[in-house]
Amino acid sequence: MATLAAIVGSKVVFAENFPDELEPIGLETNQQDDGIPGKSNQLKILNSKPWNAETPPHLLDDEVTPSHLMFVRNNGIPPTEVDVQNWTLTIDGESVNKPITFGIKELMNDFDHHSYNLTLECGGNGRSEFNPPAKGNQWGLGAVACTKWTGVRLKDILNKVGIKDNAVYIGYYGADTHLTGDPDKVVISRGVPIKKALEDETLIAWAMNDKAIPAMNGYPLRLVIGGWPASVSGKWLTRISVRDKEHDGPKMGGHSYRVPKFPVPPGTKVPDDQMKIIESMPVKSIITYPKTGAVIPKGGTFEVRGNAWAGDLKVTKMEISIDFGVNWTKCELKDPINRLAWQRWSTKVKLPEFGYYEVWARATDEKGVAQPMVLPGWNPKGYLNNASHRIAVRQA
Amino acid sequence: MDDKSLIETAIRQAKKTINIGLMVMVFCLFWFVQNQFYPDLFQGNDNISQLDSLQNDFVEPPMFELDSASIENGIHIPTGLIVDDGVQDVMTTCGACHSLDLVTQNRATEEGWKEIIVWMQETQGLWDLGDREEIIITYLGKNYAPENTGRRKNLENVEWYNL
Known part of the structure; x- marks a missing residue:
C-alpha cells in the first residue's frame, strides 16, 4: 500500500x-x-x-x-x-x-x-x-x-x-x-x-x-x-x-x-x-482443483485442493472422502491471510482401482460444526445451502 | 306592529348576526389552524396518488410477435422460453422489467407462481395483470413446474477430460 x-x-x-x-x-x-x-x-x-x-x-x-x-x-x-x-x-x-x-x-x-x-x-x-x-x-x-x-x-x-x-x-x-x-x-x-x-x-x-x-x-x-x-x-x-x-x-x-x-x-x-x-454464513468449502470430470490414469496420484470458510469463524479441519462418505481423509489446511478470509486446503489422492468416484469435501469450523452431506434445513427462499461439494472423477 | 313584536324582531336579527359572526369566526379559526399546523390535511396520500398515476399512465407493452424462424425444438431461442399458449404474455409482461432468464431458471406450482406475482406486486412495482394473470400462471405452472429432486441429486452433465 x-x-x-x-x-x-x-x-x-x-x-x-x-x-x-x-x-x-x-x-x-x-x-x-x-x-x-x-x-x-x-x-x-x-x-x-x-x-x-x-x-x-x-x-x-x-x-x-x-x-x-x-x-x-x-x-x-x-x-x-x-x-x-x-x-x-x-x-x-x-x-x-x-x-x-x-x-x-x-x-x-x-x-x-x-x-x-x-x-x-x-x-x-x-x-x-x-x-x-x-x-x-x-x-x-x-x-x-x-x-x-x-x-x-x-x-x-x-x-x-x-x-x-x-x-x-x-x-x-x-x-x-x-x-x-x-x-x-x-x-x-x-x-x-x-x-x-x-x-x-x-x-x-x-x-x-x-x-x-x-x-x-x-x-x-x-x-x-x-x-x-x-x-x-x-x-x-x-x-x-x-x-x-x-x-x-x-x-x-x-x-x-x-x-x-x-x-x-x-x-x-x-x-x-x-x-x-441471517447473520454469519455457515461453514462451507469448495473443490477448486481438479475440475469435475477428471479421468485419472491408472495408478496415478493427483492433487485435490480448494477453499474453505466459516462466516465469522475459522475453519479448523478439512477432510475429503472418495467413497461416498464412508472414510474421510484429513487435508492440509492453511490459516487465513486475515480474519474473515477463506483458507486454502489441499491433499493428494490415489484412486484404488478402475471405476467411478466422487470426491466429497467437508469443512469443520472452530466450534466443531461441519458441513452436511445432504441439503441442510429447508427454508422458503433457499438460503445457506452449505452441503458438501462433490466432483466426479474416474480411473481409466 | 307593536313594540313587543319590534323588540322580538330586533332580538331575532341580533341572534342571526351573532350566529353568522360565530360561524365566520369558527371557519376562520379552522382555516388558520389547518393552514398553520396541518398544511397537508387535504393533500392526497403520496403512495395512493402514485398508485393512481401508475395505473392511469401504464400502458401494457405491445404483444411480442413470435417469429417461427426463432423457434427450435419448441424453444424460443432469443429468450429460452418454452413455446406454448401464453408465451407471448410472459415475454411482454415479465420481460418488461427483468430478463426472462429469471423465469426459465425457476420452478414452481401455479400457486407458487401466483405468490411470486403477488410478491412482485407488493414490493417490486408490478402492475395488476388483469386477464393476463390467469394465462401467465397457467403457462408457468405447466411449463415450469417443480420436480422432486430429493435431498441430493446425482452429479449430472459431467464433461470427462484426461487430467
Missing part, C-alpha cells in the same frame, strides 16, 4: 485526477455481446437484467480471487455515469450526533487505510439444489469470492461523526436504480447490528485487488462486511444510516435474507414473524 499512500499523500488533494485505483475498469471497455462489463466471459450468467453471474468452482482456484472472476449479484441497475470527484458518502440516522457528508478524497485523506481479504458469499449461494425449489436466481456453487479490499474502517468514520449510545444497527443506501425505472424506489438497503459494523474488518472500500472496484461490484465505493451474506455489503455506496432500531430498508423484512426461527419440513409456509435475519 506504499504506492497508494504515496499517491494519496502527495497527489490527490490538489490533483485533478484520482489515482489509478479509482479509474473504473469495466466502464470504459466496450460491452461485448452478452458480456458483463469487466467480467470474464467464463462466468455463468444467470440473469442479464439485472446482471447476475457466478464463477465455476474450478476458476476459484486462487487464494485471492482475480477481479474479473468475482461473481456478480445485482438487484437493480448499477449507476451508468459515476462522477468520482463529486461522489459523496453521507452518515446520518437517528443515532448520529449530526449527519456528515464526506467526499472520497476526504475519506482517503482523513482516515487510516486498511486492507483485508474478505470472503463475500451471496446468502442464496447453492439455492438451485433446494427442494421444493425456492424462487430467485438459481445459484450453484460460485456466488462466492475472496478478494482484497482497501479502504477505511467504518468504525473510524463513525467515531469521527459521533454516534449515540442508542445505536443498534446500520443500514446502507446505494446509487443503483430499481428495475421499474422508478427513481424514488430503493432497490435494496440492508445492514448489520452496530457490533458487526464496528469490527476492524468492516470497511468503506474504494479498491479491490489494488484497482478500482469493478463497476458491477460497486464502483466507486462499497461497504464491505466479510462473513455475512454479501447483501450486507452495499454497492455504489452513498449513505449509511446509524439506526436506533433494527434497520427496516427494502430486503430486510419479509422472507428476504431470512430463515425460519426453528427447523421446518420442506415446503412449509412460514409466516413473516417466524423468520429471523
Whole structure:
C-alpha cells in the first residue's frame, strides 16, 4: 500500500485526477455481446437484467480471487455515469450526533487505510439444489469470492461523526436504480447490528485487488462486511444510516435474507414473524482443483485442493472422502491471510482401482460444526445451502 | 306592529348576526389552524396518488410477435422460453422489467407462481395483470413446474477430460 499512500499523500488533494485505483475498469471497455462489463466471459450468467453471474468452482482456484472472476449479484441497475470527484458518502440516522457528508478524497485523506481479504458469499449461494425449489436466481456453487479490499474502517468514520449510545444497527443506501425505472424506489438497503459494523474488518472500500472496484461490484465505493451474506455489503455506496432500531430498508423484512426461527419440513409456509435475519454464513468449502470430470490414469496420484470458510469463524479441519462418505481423509489446511478470509486446503489422492468416484469435501469450523452431506434445513427462499461439494472423477 | 313584536324582531336579527359572526369566526379559526399546523390535511396520500398515476399512465407493452424462424425444438431461442399458449404474455409482461432468464431458471406450482406475482406486486412495482394473470400462471405452472429432486441429486452433465 506504499504506492497508494504515496499517491494519496502527495497527489490527490490538489490533483485533478484520482489515482489509478479509482479509474473504473469495466466502464470504459466496450460491452461485448452478452458480456458483463469487466467480467470474464467464463462466468455463468444467470440473469442479464439485472446482471447476475457466478464463477465455476474450478476458476476459484486462487487464494485471492482475480477481479474479473468475482461473481456478480445485482438487484437493480448499477449507476451508468459515476462522477468520482463529486461522489459523496453521507452518515446520518437517528443515532448520529449530526449527519456528515464526506467526499472520497476526504475519506482517503482523513482516515487510516486498511486492507483485508474478505470472503463475500451471496446468502442464496447453492439455492438451485433446494427442494421444493425456492424462487430467485438459481445459484450453484460460485456466488462466492475472496478478494482484497482497501479502504477505511467504518468504525473510524463513525467515531469521527459521533454516534449515540442508542445505536443498534446500520443500514446502507446505494446509487443503483430499481428495475421499474422508478427513481424514488430503493432497490435494496440492508445492514448489520452496530457490533458487526464496528469490527476492524468492516470497511468503506474504494479498491479491490489494488484497482478500482469493478463497476458491477460497486464502483466507486462499497461497504464491505466479510462473513455475512454479501447483501450486507452495499454497492455504489452513498449513505449509511446509524439506526436506533433494527434497520427496516427494502430486503430486510419479509422472507428476504431470512430463515425460519426453528427447523421446518420442506415446503412449509412460514409466516413473516417466524423468520429471523441471517447473520454469519455457515461453514462451507469448495473443490477448486481438479475440475469435475477428471479421468485419472491408472495408478496415478493427483492433487485435490480448494477453499474453505466459516462466516465469522475459522475453519479448523478439512477432510475429503472418495467413497461416498464412508472414510474421510484429513487435508492440509492453511490459516487465513486475515480474519474473515477463506483458507486454502489441499491433499493428494490415489484412486484404488478402475471405476467411478466422487470426491466429497467437508469443512469443520472452530466450534466443531461441519458441513452436511445432504441439503441442510429447508427454508422458503433457499438460503445457506452449505452441503458438501462433490466432483466426479474416474480411473481409466 | 307593536313594540313587543319590534323588540322580538330586533332580538331575532341580533341572534342571526351573532350566529353568522360565530360561524365566520369558527371557519376562520379552522382555516388558520389547518393552514398553520396541518398544511397537508387535504393533500392526497403520496403512495395512493402514485398508485393512481401508475395505473392511469401504464400502458401494457405491445404483444411480442413470435417469429417461427426463432423457434427450435419448441424453444424460443432469443429468450429460452418454452413455446406454448401464453408465451407471448410472459415475454411482454415479465420481460418488461427483468430478463426472462429469471423465469426459465425457476420452478414452481401455479400457486407458487401466483405468490411470486403477488410478491412482485407488493414490493417490486408490478402492475395488476388483469386477464393476463390467469394465462401467465397457467403457462408457468405447466411449463415450469417443480420436480422432486430429493435431498441430493446425482452429479449430472459431467464433461470427462484426461487430467
